Amino acid sequence: MSTKVFADEPGITTDGLPVERELPEQVGVVVLGGGLAGAAAMLAAAEEGQYVVLLEKLPVLGGSTIRSAGLSAFVDTDEQREQGIEDSEELLRQDLLTVGLHHNDPELVDTYVSHQAGTYRWLKAHGVEYGHIHAASGQSVPRSHPSDTTAMLRHLFDAAGRLGARIITDAPVERLVCEDGRVRGVVVERDGQRHTIRCDAVVIATGGFARDRELLDRVAPQMRHALLAGGPGNSGDGMVMAQALGAGVRDLPWIKGTYGIYFEPHPDEDGTGILAVYKGAIMVDVHGHRFVDESRPYKELGDESLAQEGGQTWQVFDAQVMASSSDEVPIYDFANRLSAGMLEVADSIADLATHLGTDPGALEESVRDYNARITAGERDAFGREHLVGAVGRPTPIDEPPFYAQRSGTVVLATYCGLTVDPRMRVLDVFGSPIERLYAAGEVVGGLHGAGYMTGTSIGKSAIFGRLAGRHAAREESDLQW
Ligand SMILES: Cc1cc2nc3c(=O)[nH]c(=O)nc-3n(C[C@H](O)[C@H](O)[C@H](O)COP(=O)(O)OP(=O)(O)OC[C@H]3O[C@@H](n4cnc5c(N)ncnc54)[C@H](O)[C@@H]3O)c2cc1C
Known part of the structure; x- marks a missing residue:
């Protein structure tokens, strides 16, 4: 059977962005993946005063984020008010649970709901603009906020760069380094060689596995006749790396096309x-x-x-x-x-x-x-x-x-993955945090439950990415600088 995928479009080139070519020996926070969750984590960690490096597997940035329709589910916003749309956090919470058939992790639903307003304001303060609001799947009132996701990512990368954060492309992370039960770095494969970067905390923002036929065949065989879209680098690497350290996963049975x-x-x-x-x-x-x-x-x-x-x-x-x-x-x-x-x-x-x-x-x-x-x-x-x-x-x-x-x-997206707590710490199969390991965006499971409300995947990438970056940056450093 042929693997039917769409031709790879280019992503965001690094022109004008805060890039570095050389791999460093150590940094404060390492973020894996250059989509929205990674960009938000990078900026939030940099705003906390940490030295952050974002590692992207491909030569270009953007992942699924720049291929998306760019709709974010936020409520009680300027744009909704301008269109006379009445919405509330409570209605959003109810809709999320209804669409998810109550299989969602209620703590993550609460986290999305209680941090959506702050994240929306933060994105706008960094130059993100939203257009005309539409109703879409799972929304009892119109709350899909369209935005140009390429421009959105550029705003976040630029702002992080001004705070000293750096992006390194062509840097596929292969493994997490764990010593004494604590994540202490990552291993990057480059030019046939393995480099270890040591750090105080890691944020996994590698997206889902919508482009990995083998992994989909294993966990969602009902997708065997489905086409595959999404970012060309989205092959579940982050999920698998964290599973190798004992991480739990959620929502895999609900993968939908x-x-x-x-x-x-x-x-x-x-x-x-x-x-x-x-x-x-x-x-x-x-x-x-x-x-x-x-x-x-x-x-x-x-x-x-x-x-x-x-x-x-x-x-x-x-x-x-x-x-x-x-x-x-x-x-x-x-x-x-x-x-x-x-x-x-x-x-x-x-x-x-x-x-x-x-x-x-x-x-x-x-x-x-x-x-x-x-x-x-x-x-x-x-x-x-x-x-x-x-x-x-x-x-x-x-x-x-x-x-x-x-x-x-x-x-288009897999909407399932690693178990996390409201601080975006990755939880192991027994529910305990894996020290200094965070995750955000499509690689995280639990928010959607059995069904997906349009706009909540871009939404959770921004909201959870910001939270993951902030909390990862607050870990105490024991690196020798
Ligand atoms: C056509 C389409 C339309 C969509 N429309 C919407 C929509 O309107 N609203 C909505 O909410 N959702 C939508 N989605 C889903 C949404 O776009 C994604 O869920 C979201 O953008 C994921 O963001 P992310 O940052 O988690 O991952 P991504 O944006 O996919 O970024 C992950 C990045 O990690 C990199 N990476 C992977 N592995 C490694 C590794 N080992 N080392 C380093 N880097 C790595 C990848 O190359 C990629 O650049 C759509 C998706 C598609 C494909």
Whole structure:
């Protein structure tokens, strides 16, 4: 079976950033990984007056952070108030627990909630800007704050650099050094040689393992037909290194993919797919049969689609849905897909079925039955009443031309990993802190539980990264300077 991943785009080059080439012998705090969690930890530790070095495995920075849609879940913000959106920390807490089916670590949920306002203000004070707020998956009121994550990282790296912190790229960390039950450094592989850097504390911010087929096969075999996206360096290194010291892990059973991606890697695909289903498309399997209520969350649609033959499905829609295409929202930019040659088009459902290689009778029957129930105002065979969640009324698929996108599921992030306490200290399998070892960002498990609210992965990278950097920097030094 081929490993289907998207071509690697470049990350943030080090031009103008506070970089160093040589590996030091010792530093105060070492941060592993140059995404948002690493950048936030680096700056927070530098603000505490520590000498910080961030080690990035690749020649460029940014990880999954710069590939993301850049949505952060914050509440009670300037932007929400400007749009008249009423939100609160209590509502955020309830939503997080509801989406996570109460499998979340309640202490981590509280940590996110109680530090979100301070982190939001801190990011803005460092120059981060947010745009128009949208509602997204798992949010009972709109709280997705969009931001340019490349600019965000540059602001944080620059500010840390002004405080003396340094970035070293091409520095893959292989191992943690642990002596007398305490983490005392890291081993970096460079030019075929191993270098040890000693330090007072380590922050692991190496992201998840959305790009590691082998690890995914071991812990989430249901993803075998999923495409893989995310930062090219995201192979679970930090999680495995900490596990080697006895660290615990959480939330692994809840790894989910996102529905709507073009089924094969496609040069015009940005890694996020389309959700024509939320504008009125139906999902059918390779034989032309429907199998799900398409208004369900896109992660659940991902699970359902992976359970179909070959993990392959079609989103089928008509000219009315195409008319709702918007070039402002990539998941609703159907016209762009059409011009990129990613959609099949036909003047009748029977002809469309021939293009798709499905049984024309079956696809016509699926559409006829769906249209009849929608028109009669009944719940359809799978219980569909709405376009998405509890919003919008579906319309019949009856206006030619008809379209279909070959659609699959993509793993964008793994949302699970190391157990940590509210200070972001990594906990071992028995729940005791591994001394001087911290973690933040996607490599941390426990916040999301069984489900993911849009914006909380970027959110936790910033919030937990800042906390990890701050607490790591407060460890007493016993290095000989
Ligand atoms: C297409 C897409 C869209 C997304 N949209 C959203 C969204 O809108 N909102 C949201 O909340 N989440 C979103 N996510 C998820 C979110 O982007 C990530 O969970 C988050 O950015 C992770 O940040 P991080 O700093 O923990 O890791 P990353 O940003 O992935 O950074 C980790 C870094 O560590 C480096 N690294 C790995 N191993 C080592 C090692 N051994 N030594 C040194 N360095 C190492 C990697 O190369 C990488 O640069 C999206 C993800 C994708 C792929």
